[in-house]
Amino acid sequence: ELKVEQNPLFLSMQEGKNYTIYCNYSTTSDRLYWYRQDPGKSLESLFVLLSNGAVKQEGRLMASLDTKARLSTLHITAAVHDLSATYFCAVDRWTGNQFYFGTGTSLTVIP
């Protein structure tokens, strides 16, 4: 069974601080996705990481992928309140058909 684990599950951080969310997965996969979900809303795609060593950045968020370690990180730089949301990582099997999600990291940025 493929497992995707995120750490931490809950994160409360002050504005202006940096932090990293970790995503570990249990099977070989070269593709990893990060999504954001605002309370009561749908999921929105943030990043698609398609190969080992891939790094993508958008604003204060930067995602990276290490397929050998089966680890992805989502780094938050100088957090602002607007980043408060739940963040999910997901992987798909090599066939690209089945998706597996982590349990999510609920991020709260406080002034």
Place this chain on the structure above:
Amino acid sequence: EAQVTQNPRYLITVTGKKLTVTCSQNMNHEYMSWYRQDPGLGLRQIYYSMNVEVTDKGDVPEGYKVSRKEKRNFPLILESPSPNQTSLYFCASRTGSGELFFGEGSRLTVL
């Protein structure tokens, strides 16, 4: 505007009363899939479809059926709903880069 549209958005029903949640996308995507979201469990894939008339089970297919008669539509059918199917359901289609494009969600309560 690119959209995945789900209906109904909210539904309260009783055990055993058949229901269908519709899903339609206007992006001509071949791949569509259904997920349920439960607290502490993240999203779990129910069924997916690679194309018209091609469907397959995801991680939690028990108690659900799907059909894919047209490319744009992928309804989720609960033949005899039970309380453990109370959940938030998302339909998604997959873009060319592999990421999922989600609908707004359908919150189902089975009494």
